[in-house]
Amino acid sequence: MGQCYSSRSSVVNDAGGGGTGPAVETVPAPSTSGRQTPAAPSPWPSPYPAGVNPTPSPARTPGRRLMRWPFPPPSPAKPIMALMRRRRNSSAAEGGGATPRRGQEEERREREEEGESSRLDKNFGYPKNFGAKYELGKEVGRGHFGHTCWAKGKKGELKGQSVAVKVISKAKMTSAIAIEDVRREVKILKALSGHKHMLKFYDVFEDANNVYLVMELCEGGELLDRILQRGGRYMEEDAKGIVVQILSAVAFCHLQGVVHRDLKPENFLFATKDEDAPLKVIDFGLSDFVRPDQRLNDVVGSAYYVAPEVLHRSYNVEADMWSIGVITYILLCGSRPFWARTESGIFRSVLRADPNFDDTPWPTISKEGKDFVKHLLNKDHRKRMTAAQSLAHPWLREKNCPIPLDILIYKLVKSYIRATPFKRAALKALSKALTENELFYLNAQFRLLEPKGGSISLENFKVALMKNATDGMKEARVADILNMMEPLSAKKMDFEEFCAAAISVYQLEALEDWDRIAATAYEYFEQEGNRVISPEELAREMNLVPAAYALVKDWIRSSDGKLNFIGYTKFLHGVTIRNSNTRRQ
Ligand SMILES: Nc1ncnc2c1ncn2[C@@H]1O[C@H](COP(=O)(O)OP(=O)(O)OP(=O)(O)O)[C@@H](O)[C@H]1O
Numbered sequence: 001m002g003q004c005y006s007s008r009s010s011v012v013n014d015a016g017g018g019g020t021g022p023a024v025e026t027v028p029a030p031s032t033s034g035r036q037t038p039a040a041p042s043p044w045p046s047p048y049p050a051g052v053n054p055t056p057s058p059a060r061t062p063g064r065r066l067m068r069w070p071f072p073p074p075s076p077a078k079p080i081m082a083l084m085r086r087r088r089n090s091s092a093a094e095g096g097g098a099t100p101r102r103g104q105e106e107e108r109r110e111r112e113e114e115g116e117s118s119r120l121d122k123n124f125g126y127p128k129n130f131g132a133k134y135e136l137g138k139e140v141g142r143g144h145f146g147h148t149c150w151a152k153g154k155k156g157e158l159k160g161q162s163v164a165v166k167v168i169s170k171a172k173m174t175s176a177i178a179i180e181d182v183r184r185e186v187k188i189l190k191a192l193s194g195h196k197h198m199l200k201f202y203d204v205f206e207d208a209n210n211v212y213l214v215m216e217l218c219e220g221g222e223l224l225d226r227i228l229q230r231g232g233r234y235m236e237e238d239a240k241g242i243v244v245q246i247l248s249a250v251a252f253c254h255l256q257g258v259v260h261r262d263l264k265p266e267n268f269l270f271a272t273k274d275e276d277a278p279l280k281v282i283d284f285g286l287s288d289f290v291r292p293d294q295r296l297n298d299v300v301g302s303a304y305y306v307a308p309e310v311l312h313r314s315y316n317v318e319a320d321m322w323s324i325g326v327i328t329y330i331l332l333c334g335s336r337p338f339w340a341r342t343e344s345g346i347f348r349s350v351l352r353a354d355p356n357f358d359d360t361p362w363p364t365i366s367k368e369g370k371d372f373v374k375h376l377l378n379k380d381h382r383k384r385m386t387a388a389q390s391l392a393h394p395w396l397r398e399k400n401c402p403i404p405l406d407i408l409i410y411k412l413v414k415s416y417i418r419a420t421p422f423k424r425a426a427l428k429a430l431s432k433a434l435t436e437n438e439l440f441y442l443n444a445q446f447r448l449l450e451p452k453g454g455s456i457s458l459e460n461f462k463v464a465l466m467k468n469a470t471d472g473m474k475e476a477r478v479a480d481i482l483n484m485m486e487p488l489s490a491k492k493m494d495f496e497e498f499c500a501a502a503i504s505v506y507q508l509e510a511l512e513d514w515d516r517i518a519a520t521a522y523e524y525f526e527q528e529g530n531r532v533i534s535p536e537e538l539a540r541e542m543n544l545v546p547a548a549y550a551l552v553k554d555w556i557r558s559s560d561g562k563l564n565f566i567g568y569t570k571f572l573h574g575v576t577i578r579n580s581n582t583r584r585q
């Protein structure tokens with residue numbers, strides 16, 4: 001048991017259909033040993049440790065050989081972490097093209113892994129009677145970690161019903177981390193099941209060889225295939241319909257404290273073959289639970305879609321928003337925003353390059369569409385839109401998709417209620433300068449908190465969160481944030497104050513009309529809020545050490561001792577001066 005019938009004998013190199021233009025990539029077919037060919041030399045300094053010589057990942061989604069791929073082929077869901085680990089382990093044997101030595105090294109490691117693998121406890125405690133309940137049929141898809149088959153329920157509620165079964169081979173679980181990943185994938189699928197854009201989760205089983213995840217069958221194929229069928233890209237109006245669904249799914253995950261970490265067109269499936277079939281997010285194999293204030297550091301994902309802060313090993317759910325930016329860019333123009341022949345080249349591009357918004361078809365794409373993508377592909381994760389904010393963006397506004405509760409609001413309000421009165425005054429002035437666009441989102445969030453008599457209190461934040469809670473949220477300890485919001489229990493907040501509390505200065509700075517917003521805000525601040533302040537006091541307010549007094553002195557007007565315009569914007573933003581001792585510990 002455990003093997004479903006495959007119409008394909010091997011994994012196909014999806015570069016086989018070729019590409020056009022100079023960006024054509026020749027991807028090596030994956031070998032069973034996983035050995036890689038050396039990368040082409042690059043003029044850029046590598047983001048990897050010395051000796052690390054990355055190559056593009058072998059593509060592996062079958063059946064794409066016949067398609068003409070108008071842009072370079074997609075990256076597989078190769079976990080970057082595994083790649084880096086492999087390279088790090090073999091780096092001693094690398095350099096100067098010492099391929100044979102590297103081969104021996106890899107073989108030795110594989111033997112070690114096999115030894116380690118046999119010592120691992122691969123007993124998950126799942127029921128063992130898969131065969132009694134389901135009949136396995138043909139393969140419908142394949143990935144790195146398993147293959148997915150069609151199956152039919154033999155008894156119970158699912159008798160006669162078609163389902164999908166992801167069969168994950170225990171032989172591929174060569175480390176305790178890999179085993180934990182499968183456990184987590186099951187937990188997440190279970191916890192998030194039920195949302196319109198999530199797969200329904202039915203059952204999980206295991207036997208000596210495999211774990212079997214039984215879930216809703218999606219018969220409409222991958223988003224990637226539909227992009228290809230449409231000649232490489234979507235028309236702008238159709239793209240909106242796709243992006244709205246992606247955002248709805250991802251906003252739900254993020255509110256539950258789940259970061260997907262592998263969002264790409266291969267990981268979205270259409271429920272049926274209909275043109276307007278609902279889209280579902282799949283493959284939580286690299287996903288994790290994350291608290292709102294936590295930073296994750298494991299480097300996983302797919303190269304073309306990975307966010308810069310993931311490569312810097314410090315990230316949260318904003319990393320998924322970057323990937324949605326990449327997907328939207330591809331949907332709209334049919335090219336990848338960050339491309340190179342080698343994986344290290346892709347990473348360098350992700351870290352440094354600005355995507356092209358000038359070439360065809362960008363001139364024909366609406367200003368709002370471009371603005372939307374640019375706000376997701378901001379390299380500073382603090383400036384990126386959240387999923388809920390993206391749904392409120394003018395590009396998607398007419399789609400009338402309900403705006404979901406945004407955990408960012410909780411983070412920002414928590415900081416606001418703990419800020420000094422002077423900082424709160426500065427934020428209040430800023431909130432008065434907001435445009436209709438920003439207010440639209442804030443209004444939606446305020447309504448979700450169900451104000452009574454026009455104001456909200458801690459209770460409103462609690463109730464709204466609990467209303468949306470699944471087991472995922474418990475696991476990610478999302479509600480812990482409410483403890484930090486305790487000062488709000490004795491306080492009421494009206495919409496005006498909520499706006500001051502729930503705005504992110506970083507995000508506003510990313511707006512095209514930030515200069516105007518800041519200038520207007522300063523005028524309000526001058527009328528109400530600006531006061532005489534000494535450099536010492538300002539430095540304290542900004543959490544800076546005495547050595548920074550000289551720096552902040554220039555931000556105070558000599559004429560009346562109040563903040564000047566630059567001082568106001570610096571005060572709002574906070575100061576991050578790297579490699580200096582200006583911040584208090
Ligand atoms: N519920 C489903 N219904 C239909 N097909 C599915 C379903 N789940 C997965 N598939 C197919 O199987 C493929 C592999 O599934 P999945 O991405 O979960 O596996 P994986 O081994 O984690 O892949 P990867 O290499 O991308 O990490 C999908 O790309 C899709 O084509």
Ligand SMILES: [Ca+2]
Nearest residue numbers: 077143267283
């Ligand atoms: Ca996948």
Ligand SMILES: [Ca+2]
Nearest residue numbers: 077283285286
């Ligand atoms: Ca996966």
